[in-house]
Amino acid sequence: MARANDEAAAALQEYAELFALNGGDAFRVRSYQKAAKAIAGHPEDLRAIPVRQIPGVGEAIAKKVEEFLARGSFRQLDDLRGKVPEGVRRLTRIPTLGPKKALFLFQELGIDSPDALAEAIRAGRLTGVRGFGAKTEENLLKGIEQMAQSGQRVHLGIAMDLAEQVIASLPAGRIAYAGSLRRMRETVGDIDILAVGPVSLMEVFASRPYVAEVIARGERKTSIRTDRGMQVDLRVVPAESWGAAMVYFTGSKEHNVRIREMAVKKGWKLSEYGLFDAEDRVIAAATEEDIYHALGMEWVPPPLREDGGEVEAALRGELPRLVTLADLKGDLHTHTNLTDGIASLEDMVAAAAGRGYAYYAITDHAPNLVMQRMTLEKALEQRAQIAALQTKYPNMRLLQGTELNIAPDGSVDWPLDVLAGFDVRVASVHSHFTQSRDEMTRRFIAACENPGVDIIGHPTTRKIGKREPVDADWDAVFRAAARTGTAMEIDSYPDRADLPSDLVRRARHHGVKFSIDSDSHAIPHLANQRFGIGLAQRAWLTTEDVINTWPVDRLLTWLSKDSD
Numbered sequence: 001m002a003r004a005n006d007e008a009a010a011a012l013q014e015y016a017e018l019f020a021l022n023g024g025d026a027f028r029v030r031s032y033q034k035a036a037k038a039i040a041g042h043p044e045d046l047r048a049i050p051v052r053q054i055p056g057v058g059e060a061i062a063k064k065v066e067e068f069l070a071r072g073s074f075r076q077l078d079d080l081r082g083k084v085p086e087g088v089r090r091l092t093r094i095p096t097l098g099p100k101k102a103l104f105l106f107q108e109l110g111i112d113s114p115d116a117l118a119e120a121i122r123a124g125r126l127t128g129v130r131g132f133g134a135k136t137e138e139n140l141l142k143g144i145e146q147m148a149q150s151g152q153r154v155h156l157g158i159a160m161d162l163a164e165q166v167i168a169s170l171p172a173g174r175i176a177y178a179g180s181l182r183r184m185r186e187t188v189g190d191i192d193i194l195a196v197g198p199v200s201l202m203e204v205f206a207s208r209p210y211v212a213e214v215i216a217r218g219e220r221k222t223s224i225r226t227d228r229g230m231q232v233d234l235r236v237v238p239a240e241s242w243g244a245a246m247v248y249f250t251g252s253k254e255h256n257v258r259i260r261e262m263a264v265k266k267g268w269k270l271s272e273y274g275l276f277d278a279e280d281r282v283i284a285a286a287t288e289e290d291i292y293h294a295l296g297m298e299w300v301p302p303p304l305r306e307d308g309g310e311v312e313a314a315l316r317g318e319l320p321r322l323v324t325l326a327d328l329k330g331d332l333h334t335h336t337n338l339t340d341g342i343a344s345l346e347d348m349v350a351a352a353a354g355r356g357y358a359y360y361a362i363t364d365h366a367p368n369l370v371m372q373r374m375t376l377e378k379a380l381e382q383r384a385q386i387a388a389l390q391t392k393y394p395n396m397r398l399l400q401g402t403e404l405n406i407a408p409d410g411s412v413d414w415p416l417d418v419l420a421g422f423d424v425r426v427a428s429v430h431s432h433f434t435q436s437r438d439e440m441t442r443r444f445i446a447a448c449e450n451p452g453v454d455i456i457g458h459p460t461t462r463k464i465g466k467r468e469p470v471d472a473d474w475d476a477v478f479r480a481a482a483r484t485g486t487a488m489e490i491d492s493y494p495d496r497a498d499l500p501s502d503l504v505r506r507a508r509h510h511g512v513k514f515s516i517d518s519d520s521h522a523i524p525h526l527a528n529q530r531f532g533i534g535l536a537q538r539a540w541l542t543t544e545d546v547i548n549t550w551p552v553d554r555l556l557t558w559l560s561k562d563s564d
Contacts, residue, residue, distance in 0.1 A: 410446020
C-alpha cells in the first residue's frame, strides 16, 4: 500500500486525538478515526483516486486530506498542534490513560510528559486525587515502563515497510536487508541493508527524503536516522563477498559465535568477507550456501539463526522443511464491513481469489462484541450472500466463520446448535485482560473444551507497544488444546504477532496445530500473512503443523471432527 495512505491516515488519527484532548465532540472524534481507518485500509493509492470515493470520507474530511496531500499537513491540524504540548500527546499513548485524564493532569497538576507523570506518582502527588487510586497508579507506571521499552524497537510491519522503501530508493546492483528483520523477529531495533555498488551510493542514500539525520558517513558504511525515528545502516560490500556478508550480518550474535568457533576448530577464519584457510586463501564467500556447506552444514534458513538447535540439526542434515508463504492454501480469520472491517464481502472475496487461495473464510465478529452490532439475522443474511458468491468462484471454497468472544468464564457468544451452522469458529479474548493467571488459564481451557470452538484467535491478546500479553499458564492451555484438537492462531497482523514464536515452539512441543491468519480488516491486510509465516518459521513449523496449508478436504474433515 502506498505510504500516502498511511501518512494521511496518521494525520487524521492525530487530529482526532488532539481534537479529543481539546474537549471535542465524541461523535466527530469517531468520524475522523473511522475515516483514518478507511484510508489506511483502502487498496488504491490515495494520490491516484478522488478522496471522496472512499467510504466514510465526507466533504469536510476530504478537504483536509487533499490539503495534506498537497503540503504534508492541514490548517486545523497545525492549529491543534500549537495548543497541545507534545508531552501531553505522549501521555495519551500510555495504556489505560485517556485524553480527559491526560488533559486534567496537564491543566491541574502541570504534568506534561510520561516521565513527569512517573515522577509525580512516585512522589505521592496523585495520592487522593479522584480517579487515580493505588491500582491505577500501578497500572500507569507499568504502562510508562512498557512505552519506554517499546520506544526502542518497532514491530515487524513498520520495519519491513521502511526497509523496502529504502531498498527501492537506491540504485544498487544487488541489495537486501539483513539483521533481525531478515530473521523475522517480532520487533526490530534498527535496520541493516547490504548493497553491491559504487561508493557514490552512500551520497545517494544520505540525500534521500526519508533521512532526518546522518549519524555517520563513510565509504563502506553510512548510518542515518529516518523521519520515523529509526536507524538504518547501509553497508556496501564486495560482490565476491556477498554470501559471507549476508551470513555475518543476518545471524544472531549467538549463532555467529557458534559457526565462527566451528571455523576456528578447523584452523580457518570466518568474517564478513569470507571463510579463509590458515594461509588466508578463500574457501567460500560468494554465497551463503557455500559458507555453510564448507563448514559441513546444511544452509540454515535466516529465521532459525538464533542458536536454538539449528546448528546441531544442520550438521546432522536434519533441518525441517519449513512452511512457506507459497504453502498457504487459504486464510481462516478475516473481517468485512458487516462488523469492523473496511471492505465489503464481495471485495474481500475477490481479493482472496486474486491471491490464488483454495479456500477463504469470512469470520465477522459475534454478538457479544456489542460495538459491532452483530445479530444472528445478519449472520444468516451473510450466509446466503456467501452461498450466492460461491457460484462466481468455483475454484475457491468459501467458508462462513465467526470470531467468537471468550467471556471471562470461558463461554462464547452462541450455543452449539447455532455454532454448528458455521464452517470455522475462531474464539478470542477481547476484554477483561487483567484477570489473574489462574482465571485466564481456566478461561482458555474452557474455550478449548467447547466443541463449538476450532481455533483460539490471537491468544495472548498483546498489541506490541500498546498492550501487554495476558497472563496464563500456557503449558496448561496448550495441553488442553492438544487434547481437544483446538488449533492456536498465529495472527499475522504485525502489531499482534500472536502467538509469539517462543510460545509457538512450546505449543508445538505439546502437539498443537496452528492456523496462520491475516486477521484482515481491509484488503491490504491480506498480505500480512508473510509476517505470520516468519513467526512460524522461527518456531520450526512445517506444513503438517499448519491446518491452512492442508487441502480443502483434509481441512474440512478436521473442522468437522467435533460434530462427528
